Amino acid sequence: MEKKNRIILFWVLTVVGFLTHSLVDALPAFWGDSIAAAEGPAPVGMITFMASLTYLVPVIGILLMVYGGKTANVINAVLACFMALFTLLHMSELIEEFNAAQLVIMPMMFIIALLMAIDSIEVCKGK
Helix, strand or coil: CCHHHHHHHHHHHHHHHHHHHHHHHHHHHHHCCCCCCCCCCCCHHHHHHHHHHHHHHHHHHHHHHHHCCHHHHHHHHHHHHHHHHHHHHHHCHHHHCCCHHHHHHHHHHHHHHHHHHHHHHHHHHCC
């Protein structure tokens, strides 16, 4: 598979991973458990950040791969490295608050993000 197509696939899998990550947290509601956050409503800034991270960044990455040139490849590589770092840091939260269901999703999201970052860097180098 061509690296650019693989990177696009990794971006799509990232969005699917975030959707699954959120869905797993919402599933207990189907069995009558409360899924309301103990801290109260999330600040608008946090909601905006998460919406940007889970949708806008991957969409920008896909558009850069589809329509961009060399500069777009560099920007995509930066976004892919940022996503790999974010998923690693987010996965580290499992140490503080263990969740077996997230233990299935988060490591796979990190592996996908890491592979995406590696491929993105290789595209920048022309490999």
